[in-house]
Amino acid sequence: MITLFIDTSASGVSIAIVKDEKVISKIVKNIPNEHSVYAVKFVNDVLETIGMKPNDIDNIMVVNGPGSFTGVRIGLTIAKIYGYLLKKDIITVSSLRAMALSSDAKIVIPIIDAHHDNYYYGVYDMFDNIILKDNFNTKEELLKQINKYEEADIVSNETVNNGEIKARKIEYDIVNIVNHYKYELPVNPHLVVPNYLKLPQALEENK
Amino acid sequence: MKDVVCLAIETSCDETSMSIIKNGSEEIATVVFTQIDIHKKFGGVVPEIASRSHIESITIVLDELFEKSKMTIDDIDIIGVTYGPGLIGSLLIGLQAAKTIAMITGKPLIPVHHIAGHIYANNLENRLQFPLIALVVSGGHTELIYMKEDYSFERIGGTLDDAVGEAYDKVAKILGLDYPGGPLVDALSLKGEDTYDLPYPLDDKSYNFSFSGIKSAVVNIVHNEKQRKKEIRVEDMCTSFQNRVVEVITKKTMRALKEYKVKNLIIAGGVAANNGLRNRFAILCKEEKINLSIPKIKYCTDNAAMIGAAAYYAYKKGIVADLELNAMATDTLYKY
Numbered sequence: 001m002i003t004l005f006i007d008t009s010a011s012g013v014s015i016a017i018v019k020d021e022k023v024i025s026k027i028v029k030n031i032p033n034e035h036s037v038y039a040v041k042f043v044n045d046v047l048e049t050i051g052m053k054p055n056d057i058d059n060i061m062v063v064n065g066p067g068s069f070t071g072v073r074i075g076l077t078i079a080k081i082y083g084y085l086l087k088k089d090i091i092t093v094s095s096l097r098a099m100a101l102s103s104d105a106k107i108v109i110p111i112i113d114a115h116h117d118n119y120y121y122g123v124y125d126m127f128d129n130i131i132l133k134d135n136f137n138t139k140e141e142l143l144k145q146i147n148k149y150e151e152a153d154i155v156s157n158e159t160v161n162n163g164e165i166k167a168r169k170i171e172y173d174i175v176n177i178v179n180h181y182k183y184e185l186p187v188n189p190h191l192v193v194p195n196y197l198k199l200p201q202a203l204e205e206n207k
Numbered sequence: 208m209k210d211v212v213c214l215a216i217e218t219s220c221d222e223t224s225m226s227i228i229k230n231g232s233e234e235i236a237t238v239v240f241t242q243i244d245i246h247k248k249f250g251g252v253v254p255e256i257a258s259r260s261h262i263e264s265i266t267i268v269l270d271e272l273f274e275k276s277k278m279t280i281d282d283i284d285i286i287g288v289t290y291g292p293g294l295i296g297s298l299l300i301g302l303q304a305a306k307t308i309a310m311i312t313g314k315p316l317i318p319v320h321h322i323a324g325h326i327y328a329n330n331l332e333n334r335l336q337f338p339l340i341a342l343v344v345s346g347g348h349t350e351l352i353y354m355k356e357d358y359s360f361e362r363i364g365g366t367l368d369d370a371v372g373e374a375y376d377k378v379a380k381i382l383g384l385d386y387p388g389g390p391l392v393d394a395l396s397l398k399g400e401d402t403y404d405l406p407y408p409l410d411d412k413s414y415n416f417s418f419s420g421i422k423s424a425v426v427n428i429v430h431n432e433k434q435r436k437k438e439i440r441v442e443d444m445c446t447s448f449q450n451r452v453v454e455v456i457t458k459k460t461m462r463a464l465k466e467y468k469v470k471n472l473i474i475a476g477g478v479a480a481n482n483g484l485r486n487r488f489a490i491l492c493k494e495e496k497i498n499l500s501i502p503k504i505k506y507c508t509d510n511a512a513m514i515g516a517a518a519y520y521a522y523k524k525g526i527v528a529d530l531e532l533n534a535m536a537t538d539t540l541y542k543y
Binding site (some may be wrong): 038039041044054070084086190193196201 | 249256258262263269270280296300303307529530531532533
């Protein structure tokens with residue numbers, strides 16, 4: 001089984017080819033605001049450096065959020081078009097669950113700073129059980145969870161140091177993520193959409 | 208010469224559109240998914256909502272295009288895409304789609320400037336005759352361009368503030384008309400009389416335009432009348448506004464034709480659908496023996512067919528992008 005893994009939801013992008021539980025090609029790079037320039041190029045490059053053609057992969061796993069709206073859309077557009085044209089299964093991956101799968105701790109709280117004292121977060125245990133599903137909420141609500149699980153490993157895709165809210169930066173364990181997600185059902189390319197967890201501002205104001 | 212079949216993608220604003228165009232002139236199939244109803248309730252295009260809609264429809268539009276054209280990706284020779292200008296979040300979806308197709312197929316990726324697309328919309332009906340002057344008027348653009356030959360653009364003037372279509376939509380909003388209000392102002396102007404004392408927008412010797420002054424004049428009159436508890440005669444205001452705008456645009460365009468000794472005029476962009484503008488140009492061009500070309504309404508608004516037409520001529524000029532092509536919210540046409 002050969003999987004193309006794509007995450008462009010944060011300022012760092014991770015694009016990799018995983019074959020039989022091994023990462024055989026990978027580009028992990030911090031490219032804030034330049035996803036639009038490099039994401040397709042990196043997909044091309046992870047294939048090219050190991051002499052693979054786009055058609056040689058079996059499926060695509062793509063992070064569909066939460067995270068940067070624009071970032072998420074870049075990776076998803078690539079996955080949707082790729083999956084549609086070459087008839088490859090697409091499996092969507094949660095950025096938060098991907099982080100939780102990259103930690104060995106008993107309880108993991110993956111968080112993403114959504115600015116203005118808001119966060120995306122979830123609570124997972126070491127067996128990949130969801131204790132609290134991914135959501136968008138205030139700092140106060142997140143703090144309740146952090147206080148509830150004192151031993152939790154609080155992780156993020158970038159170092160977070162906002163007073164009471166601190167998280168260590170975690171690198172993706174791509175093999176483990178792919179291993180857990182391979183049992184998920186693929187989504188029809190037309191139906192693959194971002195999981196924003198947050199309405200556009202114009203709709204918030206209209207609520 | 209071998210036929211060149213272009214798959215074209217346009218997502219610069221609130222329309223997800225794809226098209227297959229042969230040799231820059233023959234439209235094989237076009238699909239347009241318009242978001243107009245989504246944005247209507249906000250009185251204008253909301254960029255984040257536009258981006259969200261583009262990604263939801265991107266593969267559906269492509270699938271429909273293949274179905275409609277009875278073609279597959281293997282029949283395509285080049286991929287043309289609007290890289291700018293436009294709403295960055297919207298442009299990005301079409302751009303990533305085009306780059307992904309180019310990566311998978313190894314076919315040339317042709318970056319097309321949105322304005323070049325509007326101009327080449329005319330080529331889908333009649334082959335462009337050079338030299339020409341192109342007047343591009345839309346919700347985002349007001350530009351006068353001189354073209355000596357294919358894919359050579361010299362900007363001789365443009366708006367200093369609002370685009371003409373934007374001014375129409377804003378005036379419509381002030382008058383309490385629905386969005387998009389430009390076509391309504393145009394329609395109502397046919398029923399009214401030119402009774403309001405509005406200024407001529409930037410009636411000077413340059414080829415530039417400015418529509419913020421006349422828009423402010425409309426705002427002031429509406430407010431004053433309201434304070435005096437008097438009704439605004441909406442139809443008359445539309446007529447007065449349209450007359451001033453059409454007068455200045457046609458006057459400057461006709462002067463440019465004379466100065467550049469050009470006998471071909473093409474009008475492009477969404478406001479090319481404006482009846483006031485079409486009728487006035489028809490009369491003036493007949494008088495001055497100018498060969499006037501205005502595309503059908505469906506080619507006036509944003510569509511990928513025009514991008515496919517322009518992409519062919521860009522390709523013939525050797526304009527090809529690599530996979531690092533980026534979207535540009537603003538960009539000049541004139542570097543190529």
